Amino acid sequence: GAGVSQSPSNKVTEKGKDVELRCDPISGHTALYWYRQSLGQGLEFLIYFQGNSAPDKSGLPSDRFSAERTGGSVSTLTIQRTQQEDSAVYLCASSLTSGGAQETQYFGPGTRLLVL
Amino acid sequence: GDSVTQMEGPVTLSEEAFLTINCTYTATGYPSLFWYVQYPGEGLQLLLKATKADDKGSNKGFEATYRKETTSFHLEKGSVQVSDSAVYFCALSDRQGYSTLTFGKGTMLLVSP
Numbered sequence: 001g002a003g004v005s006q007s008p009s010n011k012v013t014e015k016g017k018d019v020e021l022r023c024d025p026i027s028g029h030t031a032l033y034w035y036r037q038s039l040g041q042g043l044e045f046l047i048y049f050q051g052n053s054a055p056d057k058s059g060l061p062s063d064r065f066s067a068e069r070t071g072g073s074v075s076t077l078t079i080q081r082t083q084q085e086d087s088a089v090y091l092c093a094s095s096l097t098s099g100g101a102q103e104t105q106y107f108g109p110g111t112r113l114l115v116l
Numbered sequence: 117g118d119s120v121t122q123m124e125g126p127v128t129l130s131e132e133a134f135l136t137i138n139c140t141y142t143a144t145g146y147p148s149l150f151w152y153v154q155y156p157g158e159g160l161q162l163l164l165k166a167t168k169a170d171d172k173g174s175n176k177g178f179e180a181t182y183r184k185e186t187t188s189f190h191l192e193k194g195s196v197q198v199s200d201s202a203v204y205f206c207a208l209s210d211r212q213g214y215s216t217l218t219f220g221k222g223t224m225l226l227v228s229p
Binding site for chain 1: 216218219
């Protein structure tokens with residue numbers, strides 16, 4: 001079956017512009033996660049969704065970052081007024097349930113964001 | 117808070133050599149431990165996992181044993197191939213009720229023929 005998909009695969013934007021990144025999880029997966037992979041910081045957790053609600057937003061680095069999930073499926077990560085330090089690969093993952101620490105997450109290919 | 121420390125790379129080996137990538141962790145609870153692999157140009161893939169102490173995860177010839185006494189989860193393979201060249205990430209999941217991952221910084225493995 002289809003895996004996690006993300007779009008766009010690459011995005012180049014100018015500093016100060018807003019960007020939207022999309023994630024389509026595996027069908028039927030109720031849990032969805034966003035991570036960021038950058039050279040300096042490695043892989044960092046951003047936000048977790050269970051269904052349409054986000055019980056853990058603790059990883060969002062600033063209030064310029066927001067995310068939503070609709071219909072328990074597609075999620076959009078929005079970065080407002082982008083800064084150069086936002087340049088990174090943004091990864092989305094989904095898991096079947098949020099059944100605890102042993103749950104396996106399946107990752108998408110990522111969106112590579114470059115802020116000029 | 118939780119953290120994962122893994123050896124810095126790159127690790128450079130010849131084909132058929134023995135591989136060890138060290139990983140140690142700090143966690144407040146009883147985490148599950150994972151190794152993910154990222155092949156060039158591809159996304160993260162789960163390689164193996166272990167959910168409790170003394171469990172051994174294995175896949176594609178790779179193995180790692182969950183050692184609670186040394187808080188370690190070292191990745192090993194007896195004979196690497198060129199196709200194993202990738203970045204390997206050690207990770208743990210320790211949250212109650214959901215499985216947010218805390219990753220190490222990754223170790224690049226380069227295998228030459």
